[in-house]
Every structure is written in structure tokens, then in C-alpha cells.
Amino acid sequence: MKILLFVACTLRARLKSGVPRVVAEIAKTLGQVVAVDFVKWDAIEGQLRYLDKADLAELFGDSDTPARPHRMCHRVQYCFGDTIDEPHRTWLLIPEITHHESDDRDASARAVSQAREYGIRTAAIFYDLIPLTNTNPTYQPLFKPHLQYVEELLRFDRIVPISATSARALESHYRNTLAREDVNAQSWSSKIVPILLPEINSEIPSGRQLVHNEKPVIVLVGTVEPRKRQVEALEAITRLQNDHTIPDAIETHVFGFLDPHVAPSFHRILKANPQIKYFGYADRDTIRSSYRQAMFSIFASNDEGYGLPIAESLALGVPCLTANFGAMAEVAQGGGYLTCDVNDATALTNAIRGLCNDPSARQRLRDEIARRQLRDWNMYCRELVEGFKRYDEETEVVASRIEAAVKEALIAGSDTAGDAEGHGVTATDVGPDIRFVSVERGPAADSSAPFRKPFTVCRVLDGLEKATTLGTTVVSHALRTDLLGLVAADMAQAWVDQARATGFR
Numbered sequence: 192m193k194i195l196l197f198v199a200c201t202l203r204a205r206l207k208s209g210v211p212r213v214v215a216e217i218a219k220t221l222g223q224v225v226a227v228d229f230v231k232w233d234a235i236e237g238q239l240r241y242l243d244k245a246d247l248a249e250l251f252g253d254s255d256t257p258a259r260p261h262r263m264c265h266r267v268q269y270c271f272g273d274t275i276d277e278p279h280r281t282w283l284l285i286p287e288i289t290h291h292e293s294d295d296r297d298a299s300a301r302a303v304s305q306a307r308e309y310g311i312r313t314a315a316i317f318y319d320l321i322p323l324t325n326t327n328p329t330y331q332p333l334f335k336p337h338l339q340y341v342e343e344l345l346r347f348d349r350i351v352p353i354s355a356t357s358a359r360a361l362e363s364h365y366r367n368t369l370a371r372e373d374v375n376a377q378s379w380s381s382k383i384v385p386i387l388l389p390e391i392n393s394e395i396p397s398g399r400q401l402v403h404n405e406k407p408v409i410v411l412v413g414t415v416e417p418r419k420r421q422v423e424a425l426e427a428i429t430r431l432q433n434d435h436t437i438p439d440a441i442e443t444h445v446f447g448f449l450d451p452h453v454a455p456s457f458h459r460i461l462k463a464n465p466q467i468k469y470f471g472y473a474d475r476d477t478i479r480s481s482y483r484q485a486m487f488s489i490f491a492s493n494d495e496g497y498g499l500p501i502a503e504s505l506a507l508g509v510p511c512l513t514a515n516f517g518a519m520a521e522v523a524q525g526g527g528y529l530t531c532d533v534n535d536a537t538a539l540t541n542a543i544r545g546l547c548n549d550p551s552a553r554q555r556l557r558d559e560i561a562r563r564q565l566r567d568w569n570m571y572c573r574e575l576v577e578g579f580k581r582y583d584e585e586t587e588v589v590a591s592r593i594e595a596a597v598k599e600a601l602i603a604g605s606d607t608a609g610d611a612e613g614h615g616v617t618a619t620d621v622g623p624d625i626r627f628v629s630v631e632r633g634p635a636a637d638s639s640a641p642f643r644k645p646f647t648v649c650r651v652l653d654g655l656e657k658a659t660t661l662g663t664t665v666v667s668h669a670l671r672t673d674l675l676g677l678v679a680a681d682m683a684q685a686w687v688d689q690a691r692a693t694g695f696r
Contacts, residue, residue, distance in 0.1 A: 192225055192580065193277070195239070195311070197285040199231035199298060202242075202249050208414065208448070208472070210318060212392075212499065213353070214286045217316075217575075218250055218258075219393050220568040225576045228261055230283075232298040238271045239283075239302055240264065271305065278310035282579050285347075286316040290336035300343050307346075314349035314579065317383075319496030320360050327417045329452045349582060350383045351575065356518040357496040358385035377613070386574050387521070389566035390502040394475050403508065406484040407441040409547075410509070412500040413490065415457055416450035420491040420533055422457055427540040429464040437547040443467045444481040482507045486553055487546050490519065491533040498522055506565060510556035512542050526559030593630065600628045601650050601676070621665055624652035627672065647672040655679040663693050 198218060204211040221227050229247065233240035241261035242250065251258065263274045275281055283306040289299035299315075306313050320341065322333035341364065344350050352358035365379055409428065415421045425445070431437040443466060449457060461467055470477060482488070488504040490513045501522045504511040513519045515530035523530055529552070531542040546553060589612045596611035600618035603626075607618045615631035630646040649672040666686050669675065675683060 192576070192583075193281045194221060194225055194227050194576075194579075195230045195281065195283045195306075196221060196227055197230055197232075197239075197283065197287060197299075197302060198242070198250055200287040200289060202231065202246055209499070210286075210288055213316065213388065215250070216392055216568045217284075217286050217572065221572045221575075222258060223569055224572045227258070229258065232302055234298075236267075237301070238305060240271065241274075272309035275309055275311065279312075280583070281311045283311050283313045284316075284575075285314070288318065288337075288340060290333075290340050299340070300346070303343070303346050312349075312579070312582070313347045314351060315344055315347045317344060317350050317352045317357060317361060317496075319353075319357055319494075320364055321418070321494055321496070323364070324360070325418060325494055327452075329417055329450065345379055345382070347382065349578065351578070352383060352385040353388045353497045354518045354521050355385050355387070356521050358383050384578055386571060386578070387566075388497050388499070388502065389568055389571045390506045391565050391567040392503070392506070393568065394479075395503075395506050404484060405486055405553075407438055408481060408484040408486060409441060409443045409543075410446070410478075410481050410485045410488040410504070411443065411490070412446045412478060412488065412503065413492065414447045414450060415445065415453055417453055418492055418494045420493060421445060421447075422453055422460060423533075423536065424489050424491040424539065424543070425457075425460045425464070425467055427536065427543050428467075429460060431540065431544055431547070432464065432466065436544055439466070441466060441486075441547060444485075445469045446471070446473050446478050446481070448472050479507070482509050485509050487512060487529075487556070489513075489543070491539060492519065493517075493534050495519055501528070505560055505563070508557060508560050510546070510553055510560070512546060525563050527556050527563060529556065597628055597630060597648065601626060601648065621668070622653075622661070625661070625665065625669075626650045627668065646674075648674045648676065650676040651682065652678060655682050655685060663690075666690055 196218060198214055201211045201214040201218075218229065229242040229250065230239045231242060231246065241264040243260045243264040247258050247260060261274075263269065272278070283302060285299055285302065287299075303313050320337075322330045322337035323341070341361070344361075345365070350361070352361055362380065362383060366376060369376070369379065411421050411424065413419050413421070425443060428437070428441070428443055432439050432441065443464075445467060449469075449471070457469075461469055470481075482504070487510040488500070490498055490500045490504070490511055492498060493514060495518045497518050498513070501511050501513050501519060505527050510527055510529065511523075512529045512531070513523055514533045516532070520530060529542055529546060531538040533539050593611045593614055593616070596609060596614075596616045600607055600609070600616050603618055606620060609616050615629075617629045617631070619627045619629075621627060626649070628648045628650070630648075649669045651669070666689055670686060670690055677683060
């Protein structure tokens, strides 16, 4: 098996957080599990292209990687499909949301179409529906492109959500939208196979936990934006310090890009509380330095597909205060977290007060972290690859059963109709030695429905002399089939000549 990993957007990403960070971790690790080639979309050539040395340096930065440029990376006037030795054993994996790349928002759709043409299977990592479901005006510009992206996912062979919560949201979306189009859920539900992202990343120190020297520090990591509710958490901390119900000496360290939509209120709270230190988009060493001192972290987001900062806090041995619902609660299962309704200002305030004032509670959470069996990216990539292998195996089984049903229909003695793995197989005799077999491929779950016509086979046992006496209707039908089984090699040309003479098109 080989995987073509699509990383075009990550190459251009200015900030390696969120989706680009997931892509980077997969890129660093996947080659330890399976053969990998890195690809991007070449808008000039209109096809996939392998990464060259400069691209790989941009992707991996200063980290060591065994990845080497593909020998065809600078080839011109070539067909990408000709570089794939075993298309049926090759997967195109798109772990990005390609509408984040303004240069070519259709890159994902084009790449999938090309992969289909070459017989390559396709998979996508799915993150969330936030631009569709979150009513905050911040996400309104992304609504239409994200809706198109979610629709395009149906063209993939596998959709891999980053959490069970994310998977359920996607399933609900498809069920509600496709039901109106009378699309059977069986045609898309099996595509969705969630794999929870891991806790340990490539930047976690050996031994998983930092050497802690706990000080009065609280850490908040993540893009500062409305749904992540850093402003609300900081307001709660400020109220508690102003009321002297938690120590005035507590510092709150905030890391992450500042979204303009919350900038005014964020700057107001910074001005009101000098104990809040904002570091912006800081390097990992600076963030780890704060974690090393932290009593706990806060991730008060109310809408996530996963929540990387929650997992990072856990992997570094630092208790985290997060939501008691959605993907946050899913990641928190197993201990090491204090959860509450982060949308409730009183509940959030009480939870912060409790963790600040109760060292035994923090120690209990640290003990829970120590007992957890954490996963790393190697484990994640193995699960990913095993899922692809299962798909390949299941597909081969289905194909063999359909093939057996078609063979049986071809030799049957009369008109028959049956079912093979959800595919209707119908055999019809139009003469003593002429049989048509049709394989109905079932309903499509995407816009490719017009191309999912039945696959048809025509078997002719007559010789050339008799075959040329068949009527125009039979010949026209035979020439429209996908596969002809003839006993005489020159019969097909004879039929073509006969059809041309009668004006067949």
C-alpha cells in the first residue's frame, strides 16, 4: 500500500496551528507506518504533483525527516497517473480543508476526480461543521465554501472524523440534507469512520510529562476567538481576583492568534488585569515553559471537533478545565480534567475558584493523568492505515461476489434477476445465443449520480455469419454495453460497420 498525502495548504500556512498542525504531525509520522509520497495541486498543469526538496523543507521545517523528493517532482508534460505503479493499492489522503487555500478552492474536488480516473482510492480527514452550525458572524464568510466542502466529502471512499462527536455531527447533517433528496443513508453512512486524534505529539518531551515546578500560573492556549471563550474565562478570573477569592498573585498566560472580532474586549480585560500576560502566537518552547509552572490550564471553548490544547495539556501532565459536553467531554474521558458548563458564567467561575484554591483537587487530576494510557501519532496513523486496509479487503470481497453473480448470470439458461452485495444483477436473453447482463450499482450519495448507470455485459455465442444477420435494435443495444464477450474477433467490427450503415450514433 502507498498513500499520497495532500499537503498543499499546509505548505502555505503562516501559522502552524489547528488543521496545519494535524497535517504536519501526520506528515512526520505516516511514513513510519506505510509508504508515503507527498503531493500538492499544480494549478498550471491541472493535476497532482509531487513535492520537491524546497516543498519538503517548508513542510517539515527544521525537524529531521527521511522524506525525499519523488524522482518525477519536476517532470513536465507528463500524466500524473503514469507515475502510479499500483493504483488499486494506492490512496489519496487529504487531511486539509482546501477552501482555506485561496489560490484554488476546487483543488480537493479536482484531486479526487483525478484519483478516481486513475483507480486510486480517496480519504479525507474531517474536522467539524463549525462554519455551518455556529451562528457567530465570525464564521459567516466560510458558510458557503464549507458547505461545498462537506458536500464534496461524499465523493471520497473514506471520511475520517477526528472524534465521535464530529462524526455524529456530520452524519446528522447528511441525514437531514440528503433525506430531502431521497438518498438512502446506506450509500454514505459506511464511509464515515471516526478515529480520535492522539494526545501525544512530536513536540512532547520524552517521558510525556514535563518536570513541574508549580507556581500560581494558569495557561490558556488556542486562537483567541468568540467560541473559545477566552474573554469569558479571563473575566471570571479577574472577578475572582478582584474579590480576593483567589490569590492576587496568580498569573494567567494566554497564547494564540487574536481574532479581530474579540480584540476590543480582549484588550479591555488585559488592561483591567495586569496579571494576564498575552504572548500571542508563541513558539512551543515558550508555551512549554508556562505549562511547566502551571497549576492547570483552561480550554473553555463551546464548539470543537476535538480540541488540541486539551490533549496537549493532558500529555504534558497538566490538569485542564474544559466543557462537559461535545468533543471536549469526549477527549476528557479517562480523567485528568475538570469539566463544567462553560456557557454558564457561574459554573465556569466556580470551577476556576475550586482549582485555584484546592491543591488536593489538582493533585488528584495529575494522578488521573499519570494512570491514563495516552496515544501518539504513530498509533493514530496505524489505525488510519488499518482502516484503509480493511476497506480494500472488504471491497475485494464485494467485487468477487458481484463478479461471481455476473458469471452465473451469463451462463444461466433463462431470464434471471438477483442481488449481490446490494447490486441488482439481471440477465435477459434476446436470442438463443445472445444474453445481456445488467449490474445496477445502487443509488449515489453525491453529484456523480448521472454517471452511475448500470454496468452491462453482452455475451454472444453465435459466429460471425449469424451475428451479422441480427436486427438493428439488438446490435445497437450490444454496442452500448460496457463489455462484449464474442467468440469471433472480427464480430465487433462487423457490428460497427452494420451500425454505421444504419445511422447508429
